[in-house]
Amino acid sequence: MTPFLIPVLIVLAAVALGAVVLPLIRRGVTAVPTARFDRAVYRDQLQEVERDLARGVLNASEAGSARLEIERRLLATADTEHEVTPQRRSRRLMAASIVVIVVVWATGFYMLYGAPDVPDMPFASRPQQGANADHPDVEEAAARLEARLKSTGGDADGWMLLARTETGLRHWDKSAEAYKRVLDLAPDRAGPEIQVAYAETLTLAARGIVTPQARDAFGAALTRDATNHIARFYLALASAQAGDDKTAISAWLKLAGELPADSDMRAEIERRVAAAAQEAGIAIPALPPPAPKSSGN
Numbered sequence: 001m002t003p004f005l006i007p008v009l010i011v012l013a014a015v016a017l018g019a020v021v022l023p024l025i026r027r028g029v030t031a032v033p034t035a036r037f038d039r040a041v042y043r044d045q046l047q048e049v050e051r052d053l054a055r056g057v058l059n060a061s062e063a064g065s066a067r068l069e070i071e072r073r074l075l076a077t078a079d080t081e082h083e084v085t086p087q088r089r090s091r092r093l094m095a096a097s098i099v100v101i102v103v104v105w106a107t108g109f110y111m112l113y114g115a116p117d118v119p120d121m122p123f124a125s126r127p128q129q130g131a132n133a134d135h136p137d138v139e140e141a142a143a144r145l146e147a148r149l150k151s152t153g154g155d156a157d158g159w160m161l162l163a164r165t166e167t168g169l170r171h172w173d174k175s176a177e178a179y180k181r182v183l184d185l186a187p188d189r190a191g192p193e194i195q196v197a198y199a200e201t202l203t204l205a206a207r208g209i210v211t212p213q214a215r216d217a218f219g220a221a222l223t224r225d226a227t228n229h230i231a232r233f234y235l236a237l238a239s240a241q242a243g244d245d246k247t248a249i250s251a252w253l254k255l256a257g258e259l260p261a262d263s264d265m266r267a268e269i270e271r272r273v274a275a276a277a278q279e280a281g282i283a284i285p286a287l288p289p290p291a292p293k294s295s296g297n
Contacts, residue, residue: 142166146174149181156186163197172205195221196230203234210238229255233265237272245280249273257288266290 142165149158163178179198183190199217203210210218215238218231225231232255240248252269259266270287277284 138165138169142169142171142174146178154181154185156182156189159185160194163201167197167201170204172201176201176205192221192225192228192231195224196228200230200234210234210241214238227258229259229265233269240272240276240279245276246282249276249280249285252276253285253288256290258291260293261290262293263290 142162145158145162145165148154149162159178159181163175163182166172166175166178176198179194179201182194183198195217199214199221202214202217206214215235218235218238221228221231222235232251236248236251236255239245239251252273256266256269256273259269266287273287274284
């Protein structure tokens with residue numbers, strides 16, 4: 001989730017709360033319609049007294065007494081118009097309690113588990129992520145594999161399997177450690193995609209911050225493949241995090257033009273460009289036209 005989407009979520013939460021809270025507040029407001037009806041009746045009665053006095057049905061003393069009684073009742077209705085009944089008080093208290101509980105719970109939950117700067121899913125590892133989530137025993141299997149590899153030293157293939165498994169489990173620290181073992185054991189075999197996966201898990205372990213170590217790994221990947229989309233995306237993100245929003249925007253726009261319209265990365269670039277432009281205080285630029293679907297990395 002990107003930070004500039006947080007206000008949108010706040011608005012949506014407010015709308016949802018309003019749908020629950022407003023009916024509670026509105027119910028129980030029965031005094032106003034009744035008071036208005038009573039006042040209309042009493043005003044008619046005052047007019048009737050005046051007509052009876054004019055016709056001689058009532059004398060001045062009787063008319064005065066009747067008028068005083070009706071006016072007393074009329075004044076009483078003014079006191080009940082804005083009266084808050086016990087039922088309405090309880091509903092207001094319930095509504096306020098709901099708002100407080102939801103806000104406190106949601107804030108606490110997000111502070112514990114939220115990470116607005118972390119992408120929803122690492123670009124380098126998306127093809128491998130789906131399988132692990134469907135098997136509850138994957139955690140146990142990964143732990144056994146890790147123990148075996150650490151006891152024997154393992155080989156590049158074993159550490160690669162562990163790295164991808166831990167990525168699927170979103171254990172970023174363990175995934176980064178496993179990728180580092182692959183790079184150390186088979187530096188010649190490991191292509192730029194392994195460097196990128198290692199750097200990306202380092203970034204995710206740092207809650208979305210492109211650390212110097214991750215930046216070096218992305219740079220190393222680009223020396224072997226200058227067109228690597230993922231490395232270029234994160235290096236632009238590193239520029240934005242360093243305060244160089246214009247450089248980041250320029251790099252992202254260039255990359256977006258090389259991606260097809262349905263690319264997940266292109267959609268993420270659009271969000272990042274908007275956030276960086278707002279941070280820099282400049283107009284949000286439009287993305288260049290997408291590349292044909294056959295293009296990409």
